[in-house]
Amino acid sequence: MSGMVMAASALGDRALGRQVHCQILRLGFGAYAFTGSPLVDMYAKMGLIGDAKRVFDEMEGKNVVMYNTMITGLLRCKMVAEARGVFEAMADRDSITWTTMVTGLTQNGLQSEALDVFRRMRAESVGIDQYTFGSILTACGALAASEEGKQIHAYTIRTLYDDNIFVGSALVDMYSKCRNIRLAEAVFRRMTCKNIISWTAMIVGYGQNGCGEEAVRVFSEMQRDGIKPDDFTLGSVISSCANLASLEEGAQFHCMALVSGLRPYITVSNALVTLYGKCGSIEDAHRLFDEMPFHDQVSWTALVSGYAQFGKAKETMDLFEKMLLKGVKPDGVTFIGVLSACSRSGLVEKGRSYFHSMQKDHGIVPLDDHYTCMIDLYSRSGRLKEAGEFIRQMPRCPDAIGWATLLSACRLHGDMEIGKWAAENLLKTDPQNPASYVLLCSMHASKGEWSEVAQLRRGMRDRQVKKEPGCSWIKYKNKVHIFSADDQSHPFSGTIYEKLQWLNSKMVEEGYKPDVSSVLHDVADAEKVHMLSNHSEKLAIAFGLIFVPEEMPIRVVKNLRVCVDCHNATKFISKITGRDILVRDAVRFHKFSNGICSCGDFCTNKSRSLQTKGESAFANSSMQFGIRIVHDFYILIDSCVPKWKVPGCHMGT
Template identity: 65%
Template sequence: MSLSHSTSSNHYCALLKLFCQNRNITNAKKLHCHIIKSIPNPETFLLNNFISSYGNLGSITYARRVFDQIPHPTLYSWNTILSAYSKLGRFHEMEYMFDAMPTRDGVSWNSLISGYAACGSIYRSVKAYNLMLSEGSFNLNRVTFSTLLILASKHGCVQLGRQIHGHVVKFGFMSYVFVGSPLVDMYSKMGMISCARQAFDELPEKNVVMYNTLITGLMRCGRLEDSKRLFLDMRERDSISWTSMITGFTQNGLDRDAIDFFREMTLENLQMDQYTFGSVLTACGGVMALQEGKQVHAYIIRTDYKDNIFVSSALVDMYCKCKKIKSAETVFKKMTCKNVVSWTAMLVGYGQNGHSEEAVKTFSDMQKYGIEPDDFTFGSVISSCANLASIEEGAQFHARALISGLISFITVSNALVTLYGKCGSIEDSHRLFSEMRFKDEVTWTALVSGYAKFGKANETIRLFESMLAYGLKPDKVTFIGVLSACSRAGLVEKGNQIFESMIMEHRIVPIQDHYTCMIDLFSRAGRLEEARNFINKMPFRPDAIGWSTLLSSCRFYGNMDIGKWAAEFLMELDPHNTASYVLLSSVYAAKGKWEEVAGLRKDMRDKGLRKEPGCSWIKYNKQVHVFSADDKSHPFSDQIYSELEKLNYKMIKEGYVPDMNSVLHDVEDSEKIKMLNHHSEKLAIAFGLLFIPPGLPIRIVKNLRVCGDCHNATKYISKVTQREILVRDTARFHLFKDGMCSCGDFW
């Protein structure tokens, strides 16, 4: 009879364990009811299993009911219910049960200490520990010290950590891995790496877990060489050792080392997990190592991680960073299960590869599947709206961020500051900036860049100096904004001073963009010889943008000598770039050297090169309307051209004179005027005047820089129509209002 009873109890325990593993509380309760009805006096060990299971499933009420059904609870029963309260952080009930216990042991005290620790109460945990000590050290065990060390680490409590370290040594627990590892980990997380190393050296015996803990600690702290030496000193290395090294290299920007270590790890035939694959894929994406990334992908396919959501998301991210958006889409579509990380990886990938519209659509699809965005997702989709210059959609996301509370995340607020700046609403950008409670370097840089785009040099410099006064450290992007503002306002000396301070005071090594800003600074001010001297002193040659910048100013100032010099380098650097031919043609055309212009055009034809056609677009009623020069394909072309004729008449009465130098063809003046009248931005502006309601600004985007005539004409249009016109070209924003432009005619 007793054998049968015991056998059935074991069977019930096995069933209960299965239900707990599957988080099936309903079946656990049904089993409990069945036992109560069929077994008059169930064994205490069976009831203890129910207490533990209900506690693990979060059903503390049922756990307490089972405990109350035990006529004579053992110490194990008391500890089980106490542990259930402890794990759920129910410390008031836990205290009541602890005080009611007839006897206590080390497990009882550990449950009390762990319960307080789960609630984050250092004071109560330490008080319980001291009471435990007052009863004698016989109750102490490795769990006690491990719990308190983890608590000290989590809250950065150095004093508690040192005290527990002393007791670990005093009571002889240094030989326990379960204590030694959290001790080393605690000092590492507190940034006290010397203490971590000392504690490690004091351990009488070291196993792979302790080595892994110190290696990881040396990596958070940037001690890469030390961690590498420790790794090589290990007699035995497991998967965690290798993964710790790979992850550490990736986190410290040493992507190539991470890839090399992964390659060596594959030769060891060790088991890899999602963290190994995730880290090495991040490394491959970081250095755009597509070939290695594909090899890792092939390796993953042969493992159990080919359908792992974490690994698949890392693959999407890797392919996106390697500019292989189609491969990323393939991986993404094959994923059977997607979470917010997966969707965000695809969304960010679209944005990084210039597919901003697809990024916005992906965000919409993500919500259709019931996936709630986090702050990073929201910030990313807002950035895509900024790249599209879509202030309407961006404003909608702003409203949603306010409603959802995501606006409180700095990533979202920073993206919105950038959005309004890129969309030409610098006032809204500044307003949001002023409302933010917390600002970081990215926040300040976003506003600095926004003002720089508008050519508001004084405001940009003032912001930059305020940023420094607040003790924030500007980065490379900040200086690009400030230097570009100086160049567009002709502040050569100020720009020179800031460039020098970037190198000497802020220890930032200039990149290509900084040098391009300096070339622009000299060139726009007409100091072309200084620009040439600056280029000759650079540690490397300018890129295509740098040469084009100089060449463009040579056209404006009519300097054929430096213009030819710049054009030759640009043609050599990028033989298929038409900018060198077009800009040099304009230099010759301004001097009336039409034979040279014709020669350049023949060279272009012989090489199969075609100038990129200029186009402008305007968004109206959720539709983008695109125009090119002399375009008559639009359904409202007749009304648009009629509106242009009326505008020309009004503009000429106000004093507008067409700028013939903007035409690079040797034709009669009447033909030049006709060509100028039908430039793409003028067609787009006419469309805006016809359909955008009065009182609202007309927003135009252009794929090339605004020509001199269109810039001048738009000033007159803003005056005769009393409308605000915002034009975003490849270089900057132009806000035209009352016959003036925000750039001060310096672009």
Template identity: 70%
Template sequence: MTTSSSYYCALLKLCSEARNQSQVKKLHCHFIKTLSDPETFLLNNLISTYSKLGNVEYARRVFDQVPHPNLFSWNNILSAYSKRGHLSEMQWLFDRMPIQDAVSWNSFVSGYARYGSLGESVEVYKMMLKNAPVNLNRITFSTMLILSSNQKSIDLGRQIHAQIVKFGFQSYVFVGCPLVDMYSTTRLIYDATQVFDEMPEKNVVMYNTMITGLLRRGMVEDARMLFQVMKERDSVSWTTMITGLLQNGLCREAIQIFRDMRSEGLDMDQFTFGSVLTACGGLLALEEGKQIHAYIIRTDHEHNVFVGSALVDMYCKCRSIKSAESVFMTMTSKNVVSWTAMLVGYGQNGYSEEAIRTFCNMQRCGIEPDDFTLGSVISSCANLASLEEGAQFHARAVVSGLISFITVSNALITLFGKCGSIEDSRRMFNDMDNRDEVSWTALVSGYAQFGEAKETIDLFETMLAQGLKPDGVTFIGVLSACSRAGLVEKGHWYFQSMIKEHRITPLPDHYSCMIDLISRAGRLEEAKAFINKMPFHPDAIGWATLLSSCRFYGNMEIGKWAAETLLELEPQNPASYILLSSIYAAKGQWDGVAQLRRGMRDKGARKEPGCSWIKYKNKVHIFSADDQSSPFLNQIYFELKKLNCLMVEEGYVPDMSSVLHDVEESVKIKMLNHHSEKLAIAFGLIFIPAGLPIRVFKNLRVCGDCHNATKFISKITRREILVRDSARFHVFKEGTCSCGDFW
């Protein structure tokens, strides 16, 4: 090799390490101009450099210019095609090689293992076996074992293991590590342990592989013991333990291992910090997270995009949204993971509008969303019940092809359900090629919100028949559907099935559903007995649910018991005052109503003002009771007056029990006529084109009078009116409501 060739090879190495392809091309031009007969060694280095930089086309051009290619030349270009998945070119070259050695065969089998089918890879491997043991080496076996792991093919893995023993490679650590990994990946942890135990020499990589395998199978103590007996533990060993403990739900232990690692003075990388920050987020351990953040700054890792994304996620999970924003804004580089962490954080903390805005900003920065990002922003649209914006993201999912991802389809099922388009939810569900438990649960919950008990239960039973496992959220949908349909015995059966058959521990929400189920059917004494047998006291929702049923059935005794308990639990919760006031008002006990109002003032409890809203031409129009702020005020009140006359002719009688004030009857009627949902419906009748449903959303439960009036309005106007209150959807059509007057 001449001095000039040596010099040029050194320059090529520097350019390769710097990933500077333009400089390599300049050197290439310089070779052509200055070297009339470049040495094969130099051209081989140029092929290798282009290959490392991913430019297979230029690598092939150089190969074609080599006057007398040697085996190294052939192997270089073969490796380039193999690494990039150009299988047909790889095959063509391999067939024309004057001679093949172990390197050639390994490049050949690696290409098919990475990018071909399992069958093609096995066929190439069989060809190698015909020439064994000449062309077989540890790289061959390692490649095929990795393929077995990726494909979860235990039969192939066992065959390779037998051949490893046959050809005497069983003592090689380089082969032992992927063999242990193959067995643990395919859930044969005891086979993995046997291979590990029989290895004559074990290095730190072998220990790390075995620990990972043990942690993958819920075997934490075995992994911990193996970790303790390791003579040499590197940063990967410690990070493996942290990650494994995290994956097994042992977040507190993961943080402690991180502390021990830190006290050992070991270097930490993005994976270490990413795992321990995830553990902090899982525990809502904000203070520990802040301490780790400070350590990240001290060790100069804060500019790593992976670490920055993990910090954003941790702060969001700990509900410290301002801290998350601060980290996000100071990140020097952001990728789709960073943007998604911030977007999801907004959504999970109730800032759905900010989540949508973040998605739009991400697009302006040229970052393409993945399926998780798009699914998350669609979920934010669902939380806002914003069908128009959700439909835009639906269109984007179709155009980009992300609609094929289950995360996106599941989010769309939920979106349509929460926006009152249950038919679209069902259509989306039916169009999916693959469905998981989340898909079924989203549709079950959607039907339950509409009070469609039969559809909910039928869907749930079909889900079970297909061998899918419901979770706690699925059962909330089923129990609430039973409640709204008055199916008390069936609800009891499902509740017991959830505990005994599906091994799901009931949460407060499940107990609230059961309280609602029993008390809504008028079985208030039974509801009281159920509460007294519960393993813990109901939360505020449970007591408010019972109190609501007491108001409906006029049960003063149990109502007072529920109200007093709720007041002890949450003294400033206005629900107990309002609901108990309704019971007093219905019985004409206005002194009791006045006393409750004084109690509200003394305790500083404030009733949430009722409001309703409707969207028209991308603008949300909000109404409060007796609203005087709308620019369309005269048109709305004129429409209501006209409707009221027509309703009375049809037999409508105002429900005075919905008014909690001791005033003249005429004043009560006026107050009822100007409830917020009626104003929103009138607005919809004026501006929403005929043939389209009117969609109204309300922050509180719809009152009895508004519910009755809306039935009359739907019949008179022949319009479909959809009202989503704080509890469920009501679809009014032709004088009836989907809830069957049971809500």
């Protein structure tokens, strides 16, 4: 009869399960533990926890197996208090009992309590196996409890479990979540035997710690080792490519997904939607989304965030409302996308409405990122006093990004009073952050207050605060070419400067006037113009115009924000040359085409639309986060690959 109970449980057939239960009672086996334990497990798995408890309570002579089964069922149904009561009522507990509690508490988000139970387990000298270690290491990772994790790691070495494949994978995952990727890598390299879980843990760990290139490298190493990726592994490495904004590698993994048959899996599809959205191919991301047979919360959030990163507020809000109509519950990440879109388009009232709805209608507690979006929403629209009032009403002080956001807006709008307040708080929050000095220098320089600029620079030297030097890079034929301002080190430097000189003369003919407001030096205007003309992104663009084929867009990455003058100049360059130029700076993604930038100049808050021969250019706002982008060359899909063509794949090198 117990076999029939387990069969009904496996099928999830409630009617069959109840019929078998009735037959057990009719035959007089109801009081036996060998049938009672499977019945408790069956009802718990079917979500009928009340029936499971009734069977358990009516059972006489309960053994440890029945107790363990009941505890497992209660924890599976998130009835932690009841599970704890059953656990404490047990006279005898075995290692499975303790491991069940540790695992259940961890899975229910009670990692601290799981650690307490583990300590009691050790104090009572209960035997610990690989499953106990795996669960408690997961708890340490969720808590980012690095010291406790190291102690447990030492214990696995003493008990000779450190070379266990299950424990080793859990250690890699724990150290990765504790932001100690080098220790995770050390554990991984010492493992004598690795399976798909071990490799995936390392790939995910690299991705979580911003080491996307290492994630791709380990994935290739895994393939050379003869391990075939599953959907989760492939989705993880695609996510790393998305974080790198690496279209080249991402498109190749898309091809792999098609060839291997993993493309329909939702983890892979979600990663691909995110990839193309982050790499500036929002149309391809939407097409992938439409082809998915099923959408979960992650799918919707990926597409909403993709449109938000382009500042397409209407499309973002339409998608969000459609998501709600479909009954999909948004999370905090979804709202970051929606609030960002409102911010980039100046929709203050709409953004404020969504912020209140997030708490009131969806029960989502705002995090630092949400508050920063709201500060940006007010600041970007020039409502600096409202931004200040919002900050004063926040339950906690903004983080460094929040204060820097306000300070940057004060620089653009010339509000020295609020700017000083923001700078003072930024210095308190992050004393080594150069943003407060640089932005204040810019504000004073715009007013010609050079003595204050000099004083701020002395303060930077005294506190040993260093501003990150600006540089731009472009990838061509698998080689990255890096430029800094006035760079003369490139082998083709002469040709690049000749091209730049030609561009400058053409831009002046079209009405270009250098904006020297970003030059923070007390020198003559002619010198300021010279300094602007040789900025790193202009050198990289000139290189691209010379070497990148005309049918290809020019892709440039800058480690800092693009200055107002370079932004304006790039619009002119795209108009003069007829080339599409894509520039990713430290904040967003700009696509320049025929004299128009995809951000619509809203990023400068100055309405600097290019006007040439009486024409005005306007475009939607856009934003794209990231620190890396690569050229647009892809592999060609073999003719045997199914019908869907990977976006951007074409022949040529």
